[in-house]
Amino acid sequence: xxxxxxxxxxxxxxxxxxxxxxxxxxxxxxxxxxxxxxxxxxxxxxxxxxxxxxxxxxxxxxxxxxxxxxxxxxxxxxxxxxxxxxxxxxxxxxxxxxxxxxxxxxxxxxxxxxxxxxxxxxxxxxxxxxxxxxxxxxxxxxxxxxxxxxxxxxxxxxxxxxxxxxxxxxxxxxxxxxxxxxxxxxxxxxxxx
Amino acid sequence: xxxxxxxxxxxxxxxxxxxxxxxxxxxxxxxxxxxxxxxxxxxxxxxxxxxxxxxxxxxxxxxxxxxxxxxxxxxxxxxxxxxxxxxxxxxxxxxxxxxxxxxxxxxxxxxxxxxxxxxxxxxxxxxxxxxxxxxxxxxxxxxxxxxxxxxxxxxxxxxxxxxxxxxxxxxxxxxxxxxxxxxxxxxxxxxxxxxxxxxxxxxxxxxxxxxxxxxxxxxxxxxxxxxxxxxxxxxxxxxxxxxxxxxxxxxxxxxxxxxxxxxxxxxxxxxxxxxxxxxxxxxxxxxxxxxxxxxxxxxxxxxxxxxxxxxxxxxxxxxxxxxxxxxxxxxxxxxxxxxxxxxxxxxxxxxxxxxxxxxxxxxxxxxxxxxxxxxxxxxxxxxxxxxxxxxxxxxxxxxxxxxxxxxxxxxxxxxxxxxxxxxxxxxxxxxxxxxxxxxxxxxxxxxxxxxxxxxxxxxxxxxxxxxxxxxxxxxxxxxxxxxxxxxxxxxxxxxxxxxxxxxxxxxxxxxxxxxxxxxxxxxxxxxxxxxxxxxxxxxxxxxxxxxxxxxxxxxxxxxxxxxxxxxxxxxxxxxxxxxxx
Ligand SMILES: Cc1ncc(C[n+]2csc(CCOP(=O)(O)OP(=O)(O)O)c2C)c(N)n1
Numbered sequence: 009x010x011x012x013x014x015x016x017x018x019x020x021x022x023x024x025x026x027x028x029x030x031x032x033x034x035x036x037x038x039x040x041x042x043x044x045x046x047x048x049x050x051x052x053x054x055x056x057x058x059x060x061x062x063x064x065x066x067x068x069x070x071x072x073x074x075x076x077x078x079x080x081x082x083x084x085x086x087x088x089x090x091x092x093x094x095x096x097x098x099x100x101x102x103x104x105x106x107x108x109x110x111x112x113x114x115x116x117x118x119x120x121x122x123x124x125x126x127x128x129x130x131x132x133x134x135x136x137x138x139x140x141x142x143x144x145x146x147x148x149x150x151x152x153x154x155x156x157x158x159x160x161x162x163x164x165x166x167x168x169x170x171x172x173x174x175x176x177x178x179x180x181x182x183x184x185x186x187x188x189x190x191x192x193x194x195x196x197x198x199x200x201x
Numbered sequence: 202x203x204x205x206x207x208x209x210x211x212x213x214x215x216x217x218x219x220x221x222x223x224x225x226x227x228x229x230x231x232x233x234x235x236x237x238x239x240x241x242x243x244x245x246x247x248x249x250x251x252x253x254x255x256x257x258x259x260x261x262x263x264x265x266x267x268x269x270x271x272x273x274x275x276x277x278x279x280x281x282x283x284x285x286x287x288x289x290x291x292x293x294x295x296x297x298x299x300x301x302x303x304x305x306x307x308x309x310x311x312x313x314x315x316x317x318x319x320x321x322x323x324x325x326x327x328x329x330x331x332x333x334x335x336x337x338x339x340x341x342x343x344x345x346x347x348x349x350x351x352x353x354x355x356x357x358x359x360x361x362x363x364x365x366x367x368x369x370x371x372x373x374x375x376x377x378x379x380x381x382x383x384x385x386x387x388x389x390x391x392x393x394x395x396x397x398x399x400x401x402x403x404x405x406x407x408x409x410x411x412x413x414x415x416x417x418x419x420x421x422x423x424x425x426x427x428x429x430x431x432x433x434x435x436x437x438x439x440x441x442x443x444x445x446x447x448x449x450x451x452x453x454x455x456x457x458x459x460x461x462x463x464x465x466x467x468x469x470x471x472x473x474x475x476x477x478x479x480x481x482x483x484x485x486x487x488x489x490x491x492x493x494x495x496x497x498x499x500x501x502x503x504x505x506x507x508x509x510x511x512x513x514x515x516x517x518x519x520x521x522x523x524x525x526x527x528x529x530x531x532x533x534x535x536x537x538x539x540x541x542x543x544x545x546x547x548x549x550x551x552x553x554x555x556x557x558x559x560x561x562x563x564x565x566x567x568x569x570x571x572x573x574x575x576x577x578x579x580x581x582x583x584x585x586x587x588x589x590x591x592x593x594x595x596x597x598x599x600x601x602x603x604x605x606x607x608x609x610x611x612x613x614x615x616x617x618x619x620x621x622x623x624x625x626x627x628x629x630x631x632x633x634x635x636x637x638x639x640x641x642x643x644x645x646x647x648x649x650x651x652x653x654x655x656x657x658x659x660x661x662x663x664x665x666x667x668x669x670x671x672x673x674x675x676x677x678x679x680x681x682x683x684x685x686x687x688x689x690x691x692x693x694x695x696x697x698x699x700x701x702x703x704x705x706x707x708x709x710x711x712x713x714x715x716x717x718x719x720x721x722x723x724x725x726x727x728x729x730x731x732x733x734x735x736x737x738x739x740x741x742x743x744x745x746x747x748x749x750x751x752x753x754x755x756x757x758x759x760x761x762x763x764x765x766x767x768x769x770x771x772x773x774x775x776x777x778x779x780x781x782x
Contacts, residue, residue: 022540034205034369044205045335046369050649051230051312055568056746057540070446072335072368072439075514077526092535095528110762112538116741116749117576120536133529142761151761 013066015074016162019093020085021110022054025155028180029083030061032159036176037065040168047072058089083162085155086110087126094130103134104161106141106154137161137201144195153192156181160196170197206372208365211336212275212303213238214372215343217247220380222270222298224249225258227619228648229277230312231366232305236275237651240660246377251651251660254586254619255283259302263291266300266356267392269383271347275303278319279585283620285322290394291356292326293402295409298383299350301343302328305361308483309510312363314566314583316509318484323358323461327406329413330358330461331422332438336370342422342458353409353416360460362483364439364510414462422458425471429453432520433475435468435488435499440481440511447513448520452479463491472497479504479520483511542571544747545716545723545766547642550687551611552577553743553772554694560607560701563596565589565621567613568646568715577744580611587612587620593635594628602634606701610637615645615653618668622677628706629678636700636707639670640687643714650717674708681707688713688768716766725765725782729756733777740769740778 016033020026027048034046042065049059062074076095082103084090090105097103107127114120123129127138139161145154156177163173173193181189206214212235216224224247226236240249252258258274265272276284281304288302304322307313323330329349331342339361346357390398417423428450436444437457444454455471457463472478472492480489480501489501504519505511514525542549552572555562556579564570564580565588573580584592589610597605612621617639628635645651652658657667674682681703685696693711700707714721727747736754747762748769758769758778770778 021538023543038203038205038371043371044369046205047364048207048367048369049311050234050367052540052647053311054649055540055543055571055647056538058538069370070442071513072364072370072442073510073512075512075526077528078514088535088538091531092538095530097528099527099529108761111746111749111759112536113541113574113576113744113746114536114539116744116746118750119575120534122536123531123533129531 013064013069015079016063016081017074017079017096018061018083019089020059022056022059024085026059026061026085029155029159030063032176032180033063035180036168036173039172039176043069045069045072083158091126097134103130103136105138106158107138108142139199145192148192148195149188153188156189156192157196160193161199164197202374203371204374205369206336207234207369208336208339209234210238211339211372212343215340216273217242218375218377219344219347220271220378221247221273223265223272225252225261226275227252227255227258228645228651229280230648231307231363232275232277233648249660253654255280259284259287262300263287266296266298269385270298273301278306278317281319281322289326292328293394293399293406294392295354296350299347300356301346302356303359305366307363319360320460320487327410328356328358330360331458332360332460334438334441336372340372353413355409362439410462417459417462417464418467423464424456426454431476433471433478434481436481440483443511443513444481444516447517465495468492539574541746543716544745544762545764547687547713548640549743550690550768551711552579554697555579560609563589563593563610565612565616567616569611569613569640576742586616587624590621590624590637594633597633597635605634611640614641614655618654626677633706634704638709638711641710641712646715670710679706679708684710684712686713687711690771723764723766725780726760726763727758727769727778728781729758730777730779733775735775740772
């Protein structure tokens with residue numbers, strides 16, 4: 009397989025704001041001079057279902073999707089979704105996970121149980137950074153900025169420079185919320201596990 | 202300047218640059234954003250609208266093209282079924298200004314009720330079809346489609362798929378080439394399709410297909426990439442990108458940008474230059490079957506599936522025998538997370554009542570299809586847009602009065618306008634006694650909030666006339682029409698009971714706006730008063746994502762999920778759920 013790209017998978021629950029995260033990432037990558045493809049999910053699963061976005065960048069990117077075992081980084085907005093995405097992680101890859109729990113309907117109806125100790129189980133198999141991104145977002149000024157906090161954490165794990173990220177956040181988020189989002193990005197970027 | 206664009210946005214940019222005058226579509230995932238993006242261009246350059254359904258949209262495009270404008274309509278694959286009638290005949294009429302029909306398939310059924318392959322339509326309607334594989338091609342092919350349409354006097358298809366429509370990649374942004382609307386001339390022989398004229402036009406259509414076949418042999422849309430290999434790959438669309446990633450320089454490629462009609466000589470020559478040839482295409486063996494009919498020995502569906510989406514590793518394994526990458530798995534079953542009705546969704550109140558009354562529910566397509574998901578599990582059938590009413594008519598006639606007195610149809614406002622009106626007139630006309638619930642949430646919800654004839658706004662957000670659903674139903678001959686708020690659960694239940702028992706056709710308009718509309722402002726959240734809660738779990742029957750029960754049977758409401766809509770407050774028999782500001 010012609011393996012030239014860096015592969016990042018963003019997973020979460022429909023409505024959590026994963027699309028904005030992938031747009032910031034996509035635009036930062038372009039600013040850094042890479043070719044890029046971003047594959048998004050619209051439609052039905054945006055109604056509270058599992059959502060997956062792939063971002064691939066490098067010299068030349070062909071397929072917009074990431075195969076199992078090929079993601080360098082998984083950025084998860086929710087614990088269970090991080091667990092579900094594990095098969096996509098490359099051996100030795102990194103998982104960044106927002107330590108939030110959102111019950112899916114089969115758990116709510118009692119048909120299944122929400123697995124215990126997901127973070128510990130993931131840590132046995134991968135390099136995991138787990139954080140309470142919701143409180144960091146709150147600290148930045150709005151829990152809605154949780155996606156930008158997570159992008160900040162991920163940014164630290166790429167070879168793209170800090171300036172490029174800030175420039176992208178500035179050009180992607182609405183001016184009204186710029187201060188909050190810059191704060192949110194910095195809180196994520198400087199997060200120390 | 203290069204920009205990161207969705208495939209759909211790139212199609213819109215292509216149409217814009219091509220000088221398109223008129224766009225009319227009905228939304229449908231994964232095609233919706235094309236028309237939404239068109240509405241972002243200036244109104245004095247492009248006229249854009251949402252039509253009530255795809256057939257109307259396509260006919261408007263046929264008319265606009267006959268009148269000399271460049272025109273386009275976009276739909277999802279099942280939308281093309283609804284468009285089929287005008288399109289098959291438009292193929293005979295041809296165009297004056299260029300006409301482009303853009304259809305987006307959904308392999309893997311991310312958001313669809315079936316997995317049909319639209320390429321068959323190109324062959325059946327005898328129209329050329331182009332298929333881009335990334336956003337840059339989306340733009341270029343759309344521009345070219347308008348030129349081809351005028352050059353060959355034919356409407357042209359563009360075929361997309363979910364991964365092309367909804368992937369972003371880099372696109373060079375160009376200038377719009379403004380063009381005048383061409384002169385209109387009356388031409389009965391060409392534009393009035395009655396037998397004598399159509400017989401003559403069919404001859405032209407067959408000649409045109411021969412001309413298009415010649416064009417396909419030399420066009421730059423179809424390219425050979427020779428890597429000096431003995432293995433050849435014939436492919437198109439997103440499958441080309443997967444194959445490129447999986448196989449790189451290990452094979453030779455014939456990439457088909459025009460998937461109908463196919464270049465017969467090019468296919469034969471390419472195959473002859475290789476020892477082994479694979480056809481790689483998602484869904485049906487469309488290219489493969491044509492290759493075989495030409496006597497070309499290819500490998501296709503015996504190596505690849507007809508089901509769902511492909512991936513690069515699947516292709517690397519089939520062609521090169523390469524093992525996929527290793528990976529870890531969770532050691533237990535991970536609960537699925539199916540889509541659900543949102544917190545505050547008005548449909549939840551409706552289905553809570555229908556489930557409680559144990560009614561048979563003839564369902565339709567929209568957010569409310571999720572009324573089939575546990576614990577509501579209320580919907581019995583979902584077929585296609587409009588079928589909730591017509592299928593219930595068939596059910597009632599076959600099973601008789603007793604069954605009919607426990608049967609309702611549910612249909613959204615957009616879906617009712619799309620194809621529910623004719624079905625309702627069938628019931629009235631043929632003396633049916635059905636009860637139809639129109640779920641009026643003031644928007645086309647499922648596809649992400651598009652306006653429709655019942656909302657009072659155009660695609661550009663301008664105020665317009667609004668269909669009055671009550672008067673409309675009255676005019677169709679319905680004598681019993683009730684309007685009820687599905688969050689007033691007690692009254693809603695009473696109304697449903699009365700109407701289903703009635704031996705006449707009746708309509709209930711369940712009126713409450715979508716909770717995601719900006720004009721809807723639920724505030725605060727709800728909380729369980731654990732002293733008052735008797736753990737009866739009636740609230741759990743709402744299937745609200747914010748309410749759950751822990752191991753001890755204690756009910757909890759998740760503050761981050763709850764939007765304070767208050768439906769659970771009105772359902773609780775013990776007053777144990779309280780609204781907090
Ligand atoms: C023929 C056809 N066209 C388009 C679609 C895509 N589609 C699915 S549901 C829907 C609209 C539903 O809107 P509405 O009936 O108002 O219900 P809501 O989702 O708002 O509850 C559309 C356009 C489809 N499935 N079939």
